Amino acid sequence: MKFTDVNPFNKKIQKRINKSILDTVKKKDFILGNNVNKFEKKFSTLSKSKYAVGCATGTDALILALKSLNLKSNHEVIIPGMSYISTGLSVALNNNKIIFADIDSNTGLISLNSVKKKISKNTKVVIPVNLYGQKVDIKKLRKIVGRSRYIIEDSAQSHFAFSCFDCKKSSFIKCCKKETNHKFADISCYSFYPSKNLGAYGDGGILTTDNKKLFNKIYFLRNLGAIKKNIHQYEGLNSRLDTLQATILLEKVKFTHSHNDYRRMISSFYDQQLSTIKEVKLTSSKPGSSRHLYVIRIKKRKKLANFLLKNKVPVQYHYPYSLNKAPALKNKIKKINLKNSENWAKQCLSLPLYPYMPLNDAKRVVNLIRKFYN
Numbered sequence: 001m002k003f004t005d006v007n008p009f010n011k012k013i014q015k016r017i018n019k020s021i022l023d024t025v026k027k028k029d030f031i032l033g034n035n036v037n038k039f040e041k042k043f044s045t046l047s048k049s050k051y052a053v054g055c056a057t058g059t060d061a062l063i064l065a066l067k068s069l070n071l072k073s074n075h076e077v078i079i080p081g082m083s084y085i086s087t088g089l090s091v092a093l094n095n096n097k098i099i100f101a102d103i104d105s106n107t108g109l110i111s112l113n114s115v116k117k118k119i120s121k122n123t124k125v126v127i128p129v130n131l132y133g134q135k136v137d138i139k140k141l142r143k144i145v146g147r148s149r150y151i152i153e154d155s156a157q158s159h160f161a162f163s164c165f166d167c168k169k170s171s172f173i174k175c176c177k178k179e180t181n182h183k184f185a186d187i188s189c190y191s192f193y194p195s196k197n198l199g200a201y202g203d204g205g206i207l208t209t210d211n212k213k214l215f216n217k218i219y220f221l222r223n224l225g226a227i228k229k230n231i232h233q234y235e236g237l238n239s240r241l242d243t244l245q246a247t248i249l250l251e252k253v254k255f256t257h258s259h260n261d262y263r264r265m266i267s268s269f270y271d272q273q274l275s276t277i278k279e280v281k282l283t284s285s286k287p288g289s290s291r292h293l294y295v296i297r298i299k300k301r302k303k304l305a306n307f308l309l310k311n312k313v314p315v316q317y318h319y320p321y322s323l324n325k326a327p328a329l330k331n332k333i334k335k336i337n338l339k340n341s342e343n344w345a346k347q348c349l350s351l352p353l354y355p356y357m358p359l360n361d362a363k364r365v366v367n368l369i370r371k372f373y374n
């Protein structure tokens with residue numbers, strides 16, 4: 001059994017991807033080539049944003065977003081305790097102060113109440129993380145932070161996810177894909193790390209925004225701050241989206257919506273089956289989640305993990321420590337307890353999930369967990 005599949009395509013689609021790679025090589029169109037622009041346009045349309053700028057990684061997308069805001073070193077950036085290291089590192093690398101908000105103990109998402117308590121006069125940015133594909137309620141967050149502060153969505157795990165906060169239907173499986181709460185964020189940052197819902201054949205990232213001024217700035221920043229050839233106006237990065245990766249993504253992006261639906265189907269199956277096991281805590285989720293990861297929480301994590309691994313079911317931890325405990329950030333943060341984030345780190349266990357995962361594999365996972373608790 002696999003934990004994930006970074007290239008879930010049949011021979012026919014693979015042939016198309018290979019052909020488009022070869023076409024780009026033949027054209028020798030390698031740096032900021034035509035396909036980068038084409039992919040940016042496609043991605044902005046699909047993510048319902050006005051502008052998109054490709055870059056080298058999801059981590060760089062966060063760094064470029066922060067760089068575009070002209071922050072000072074005493075400016076504070078609020079991030080959740082539970083996320084991938086990049087959310088914290090980007091703030092540290094931009095020389096801003098990291099302020100932690102705790103997470104909600106049911107969803108794992110940043111707690112809006114905790115954000116409220118952490119806001120100070122120096123708070124300039126909040127970075128909500130759409131963990132595992134679930135969307136943070138940005139509309140509510142905007143009400144809390146006001147218009148004078150920025151919201152940067154870390155959407156590395158939530159390509160084309162929807163939050164359905166105002167949806168009145170209660171018993172539906174398929175998301176109607178209409179909600180656009182991300183409009184209340186200033187910038188959304190995505191990763192194309194291969195295992196993501198939309199993954200490249202290497203690294204890649206993108207930022208989306210509706211703000212033309214921020215778009216222009218980020219557009220220059222990702223290319224060494226150059227406004228024209230050899231006119232370097234801003235302190236930028238060399239963080240261009242590789243044309244070959246854009247070429248691959250242009251083909252792969254056609255399938256992201258249907259892949260997300262497949263992930264939703266497997267996740268709903270897990271939800272239904274595992275909700276009857278009293279030792280297992282589910283991550284409470286909305287139908288529009290892109291279901292990047294399927295994460296449960298349990299007390300005897302190590303024992304269950306070892307049992308599953310012994311039975312050839314690969315499992316992982318997302319993430320094994322909360323960011324306030326990350327060695328890389330140790331010198332940048334004050335000692336603080338984040339009860340929910342720390343508990344989450346101790347108890348979380350990610351189960352196999354990927355597009356076209358055989359339903360029988362999911363059944364096997366469930367049966368083994370049941371057997372373990374019996």
Ligand SMILES: Cc1ncc(COP(=O)(O)O)c(C=O)c1O
Pocket residue numbers: 057058059060083084086087129154156157190191192193203204205
């Ligand atoms: C929540 C989150 N933020 C940021 C990143 C960074 O993306 P990348 O690996 O492309 O730098 C990732 C993924 O790895 C992530 O999961």
